[in-house]
Amino acid sequence: MILGFALSFIAMIAGGLFGRHLAISQVGRTGETGSAGPNRAHSLPKFHGYMLAWHIGFAALGLLALHGFRRDLLSTPWLIAGLALTTLLAALHSRRIIKPELRARDYVERYVRISLLLCSAVAVLTTFGIVLSLIFESARFFEKVSFLEFLTGLQWSPQTAIRADQAGQSGAFGAVPIFAGTFMIMAVAMLIATPIGLMIAIYLSEYATAKVRGIVKPFIEILAGVPTVVYGFFALLTVGPAIRGLAESMGFAVPTQSAIAAGSVMGVMIIPFISSLSDDVINAVPQNLRDGAYALGATKSETMTQVIFPAALPGIMGAILLGVSRAIGETMIVVMAAGRAANLTGNPFEAVTTVTVQVVSLLTGDQEFDSAKTLAAFALGLVLFVITLILNVIALLIVRRYRERYE
């Protein structure tokens, strides 16, 4: 495969040089076949070269794709032979078509557009692939477990019997407790991240001197760069025991793994997202609105709360929603610090579990890939995907509407 790419690349360069050479002999170095104006060639020689290189490139791409997907149809020796043959054919073809009147430059422009389109198609097709696989695998899951039971059931214990002689585990797939757990942890995280993140943004954009900003901003960026697994063991080894100790000193029994431990650490993780997005939004509020408020005799805090903040509110809402979708999708912190038991509880000091934790535990270890247990992961993934997708779309719509207002 790598050999194939390398050979194609070499063939393209060689083709390019050959095409250019051919064009120079046909139309001259500067594109003039003669000295007079009407004899001017349509395209400079280099465009003839690019055109030939691109022809070879497209043909090679087709051969490489065939080689990659159906090696039984096109083995490596045949690939090399095919590359050589198409290069030769393209060169012979260009001998026929390279003339002063050939619009090589227009072809090259079109090929550039096509190539860029192919690159963006990769992103689109990948998205489609993921969505379709989620939908089809979830459909298989819903053949075994009813959709209604999944969405409204209050009992989650996905252990099913793998062998016939295993007893006791029948499996219950009511997803309400794990979505409740997800939302509780998200709520704890946002209760911490939203006010602190917003205050940081307001301080940095309106109050801090350049010197303070220069010190604080890098630290916030470091916070954003901490790997989530580090946050995870921080939650498990430091925050969890601290909360438990505090609760015990007040006479409550609290497990080390709890919604509050995972949620508060996740909140700290989300602070930089909220603060830096809100900072951008507040900075984007036009200076003349500030001037207008100051010129009316508004104080700094009046300007902030009554003029800048309302103007920035849609963008801030967008930042918060993006934070929410991160909180819902976050995995590592909750795997380590939230627990695995699917409790349906409203008490944040109890252990709860989340969608992402369950997906991890359903798919780790030895698994059969057509049992209801593993297929449940796809159904959870699909619901999670739909929720974060909706949140992201809403956030982007809000942010876009806000942008339009000031441009």
Add this chain to the structure above:
Amino acid sequence: MVTLSSDPQAASDMQLAPEDLKFHVRNVRVSYGEKEALHGVDLDIAKTGVTAFIGPSGCGKSTFLRVFNRMNDTIPGARVSGEVLLDGEDIYGPDVDPVLLRARVGMVFQKPNPFPKSIYDNVAYGPRIHGLTKSATELDEVVEKSLRRAALWDEVKDRLNEQGTGLSGGQQQRLVIARAIAVQPEVILMDEPASALDPIATARLEELIDELKDRYCIIIVTHSMAQAARVSQRTAFFHLGHLVEYDATNTVFTNPTDSRTQDYITGRTG
């Protein structure tokens, strides 16, 4: 003496009696960081009527305008020295609160900047933060009076709850003037208020300025010499951070004393 003009004849036109005096400015210098933008300006401004500041871009006229309501305070690194007396009181004195000063000296900017609030809330903003009204009906009255004075009432009276940002550029600029008037200022500073407006909106704005000039002290910075000639009674010409000439508008435009003024108003420089 209120002029740097070397012509004693022209200077005599600009004599202001003490009771007509609003601002008394002596040796004002403004610098941004290392760079000095205004190199010592002396000038007196009358209680009523329109004073225009003209001059080429970068001459310091807008910087000077922002001296009168201490808007330069909001720019990091800006420093103002010299003496600026408003009704005999130094506005850069240690006891002066810039917030209260700006309630007395309103300002209108180059680009209309209504807040993203309703038309009513835009006008009511100043009275609310300064606690100028005692009741909702009183606030209603202030809003209506201000909008009437800004010649906008008839156009917006049926849609006071719509967003101020939805008005046309000319209406927005009049809304901003109404917002400034609602605080009951004594002075209104205008920084190229018509430069973002079309000719029809500009004509309406100039009419409005003409109506306001008997009640307020208006200082206007403008790029358009024709506008300065139309709306102002006194004109100051700035060049490279210096006040070159300050006189009755008529005199400045018909019989300038300084050759730089002459060159600028006849279009040879600037």
